[in-house]
Amino acid sequence: MKQPLILPGLGILKGMAVTARNMIGSYYGRKRLHTISYPEERLALPENSRNFPFLVYDGDDPEGGLRCTACRMCEKECPPQVIYIKPERDENGKLTKHPTVFDIDLNACMSCQICVEVCPFESIKMDSAFEYAAYEHFESLVLHKSDLAKSNTYYHGIKPTEATAVDANLEAERQRKAEAAAKKEAALKAKQAAAAANAAAKETPPTSDTDASD
Amino acid sequence: MNSLFEIIAFLLIGSLTLGAAVAAVGLRDTVHCGLSLAVVFVGVAGLYLLLDAEFIGFIQLLVYVGAVAVLVMFVILITRPEDGVIQQPDRRRQKLPGALIAAGIFLVTYGAIMQSPSLRRDVPEPAALSIRAVGEALVSGHLLPLMAIGVLLTTALIGAALFAMEGEDGK
Amino acid sequence: MLPTETHPQTQRNRPALNFAARRPWSTLALLIAAVLVVGAGVLFLLNLKAPGLLTGAVVAAMGDPGQAPLILKAGLLHYLETAWSCAPWMLELTSIFIVIGTLLSVFGVIFALTSLVERKMLARIQNRFGPNRAGPWGLFQPLADAIKMLTKEDIVPTGADKVLHLLAPITMLVPALLVLAILPYGPGMVPVELGVGILFFFALGATTEVGVFMAGWGSNNKYSLLGAMRSIAQMISYEIPLFLAALAVVMLSGSLSPDAIVSAQDGYVFSFVPHWFVFTPWGFAGFLLFFTAALAESNRSPFDLPEGESELVAGHMTEYSGFKYAVFFMAEYIGLFAICGFAVTLFLGGWHAPLPWLEWIPGYLWFFIKLYALVLLAIWVRGTVPRMRGDHLMGFAWKFMIPMGFAVILAAAVWHYAGGGVPGWLASAVIVLMPYLALGRVVAIQYPASRRVYRFSES
């Protein structure tokens, strides 16, 4: 077949046309200028973006409203084992449903979000704050319970849809528990009523069988 | 006579050239010698320029400094022994015979220059030598030698290429 | 692109942009105002000695911008003579120093500017901003680089040849600066009138190889010596096409002096196409040849073999740091300006304006506009093209550039003797095109650039 006309240098010219278009294009619109000057301008992180975990507390008391019940499920499931929990013991040594120590070592945490999946009480969620630069590893990069605890309103701030979904099923959970409690109570009352009824029945029959026996 | 600047310039360049020439001979490290040889070439080019022979001056600069000096460097590098130690000849016994030979040559040349007739004639006004004249002379009057040099150079080039290729893998 | 807006993030104490970067225009205005005030102050003080002389020269310079530098220089000399009554030899010396001073300062400023413009243009080609933090639009970046270079420790490798290590950057910078002396910057503004300017340029171009060798040998590092050898081979083999392209122009304009070459390119054809050599067929091919060889000569983009292979064979500049590296860096840029200046003088009509009704802009401005256009072209090529491999580089020089050089000379001769009319034009165009296509095929056969058709699997 006929040798194609080879014009050495033409390919390079076409390539230079592309770079020229990019250079001129970068002055018109952001499609061809996609970097931002970071500390002053910031990219809005998408809602799902996850960085390091944080503990959610309801109401406004970080201690009291903490949802975490120190069940240590996340401590067991965390692949790099960075979570350390010490549950609280009340005066006679019985476990209370509240952690005294809840540390997460940010040095090793790879924000893989497995702790959020396994937590049965929706108490640990992924934050999207990433500016944790520090001068040394231990004091400032091991977050304690006080640093981790953030309010539910903050949670609604960064992840609105997820937070409302979590609140919805927490609410559903509470209702179900309330109904279960109510049903149990009703069953208890019914049982007591029944017990009272047959106890009453017992007194009344002796009167009747005493009539019969004497 | 020529102005103060030219005298200063001549003295400067002359001493530079002489100093570099002595260094080229005297230094221990061959690479330094090679480079001082290059400085000598630059000095000579400067002298030509002082004599208003611009064409020769720049050709000297171009050919000698640009090509010959680099060639000398390549030769020095290729012939360096692997461990870089160069056996220096012991200089003690050679000082006296060296001085004698140098003095002898100096006397002979001095005698020849003094007898030569050109010194007696007064210095003729230098003809305004323009490049165009050099060019025309080369192409018209001396065309044959020019072509002969051309052929000679091409054969030398081809020879060099053959040598280079042969050394590679004996093919 | 996601919309950019601040996110309820932990707002650490972030350093806001400094004043210069935040409000560039006002900083620039401040700077220019400061310079003007200082200049007026000095002028006023000097003026007290001989009233009316200096200011008269300045006003005259304003009047005729085309000859402004000459008028200013004459005015200054006259002022020195009358006010400070200097001896004639002193005047001669000062006039030389004035020329040297202006040349060095102008090219120094352009060098600083280009190091910033290169980074910003490359950045813009790559869709990013480029330095914009130091000063308005990053204008203080060259200052910052200079301070960094000067304060960096100047390491000399152990066992290195100290003398050569020190002399190498000097032998690279001095020829580059010397060559600037013979470029015709404007009508009558040639610092040194040389009848053999072009020869001077090539003579000094050849001395940079000695500098490269000294750098390679002085660093006592096997790889930098290998790198030096390769870059010397590249510079020598690309000097020949440079000669040939310049030879064609010298042949046509009949003289070796740059001033004569520029005046040979005067006048306009059909009143809007200037007589520049680049608009003739052989001139265009010669210009491309000259510019490509110029890129190779100053080790720039597609031919930056030595410093590009730094991860393997160290370039000759690797063992340098601190001030000596800055001198190398400056030598490379000044070399590029010098060779672009020459391309402008030979092919783009020196200080002639491209269009007749644009001639009110002073000549020296045209010279620097064209020079900077070529520098920007070099930066543009650097942002696009990958690096050539060693053997392709040499093959390209000997198999494509040099034969094309001979073709350009032949085409120039034909164009000249055919009287420059249409037939001459066509003949020289054919003489240039034929080898271009033939050599293109020869060069291409070495690496078949034929388009490849890719088949797809049937399943």
Added chain:
Amino acid sequence: MNPSATDWPKRSADLSDDGILEISMGPQHPSTHGVFRMNVKLDGETVVWLKPVFGYLHRNHEQLAEKMSYFGSMPYTDRLDYFSSLSNNWAYALSVEKLTGIEVPERAEYLRVLLAELTRLQNHSAFLGFLLGDMGAWGSVLMYAFRERDLILDLFESLTGSRMMCNYMRFGGCRCDLPAGWLAQARKVVDDYPAFLDEMEQLLVGNEILVARTQGVGVLSGADAINGGLTGPMLRASGVDYDIRKVDRYGIYDRFDFQVPLGAHGDTYDRLMVRLLEMRESLKILDAVLREIPEGPILDPKSKSRGLRPPVGEAYARLEAPKGELGFYLISDKSPEPYRYRVRPPSLINLTLLEDMCLGSKIADVMVILGSVDIVLGEVDR
């Protein structure tokens, strides 16, 4: 011509004479492959001997996985080939599903294909940028590639939460469903991509210097590729028609009609072109997926990822990752931790033939050939 690797391994006879120059390139190599070293022996300019040295990034991934629950080692698969974390997740999930027999709902299958093809797009674009960077193009192509890659990474971040460490696939489906507006954004990215590919082709395909540096460089014949166990674009560039998406028809790939580009010369230019054409094919698949993705559950409710105890047995599942055939081999002994966890790393196996590709080529080509193999050290060293 390059000595073909059939007389294996072809080495020049005398490596000891003094003309040979031995240099070590890396491990802190300025180009982007990570920590990888090569000892190269040079006769003048040509390579006569080459030994790749890797292992600098070995993190004991497989031993670690044997001490961790099945679910626990899913995030670690992101760190294998950190340029295509979603393909790694999918391969691991595929092998566990084969082991346990969990069914995957329809929408999850579509999501998996969608994300895998997006990963292939951004991986091949990054490859293009790095290859041109090796050739000395000062990062222009790299920045264009990263400009497009960022759009895809933004999609990953808004869905899975992280740009490169997605940890998104679960055994039996995916972790979370698409946020609102994600599909529209994905449709926009997929529609704009061909413009980027045309721009790249105009910049690269005819460029004489690129052609000179890649055609006839690092040639590998089809037979050698098969003997060396190569897979992926490297194999197809040598003309062997083997694409696991067409061979295994895993997931729902049989529903999409796409073609597999094949090279003819097996040199670096073909590898470049095959990846460019592959990107166009992925765009076809993405176009179809974005049209046909159904509604429905994304995770099989009865599949539980925590405390998973698969039945005793072994399973090997593989898929067409951007770099080649990525496979996971699991042996389970009914305990929560796998008895044996083995990853088939395509980058490492493609790398074994590096010496055969580089023998006889110039030293400047070694970088380009290494670039064309497209290795990621996370996967090579595991």
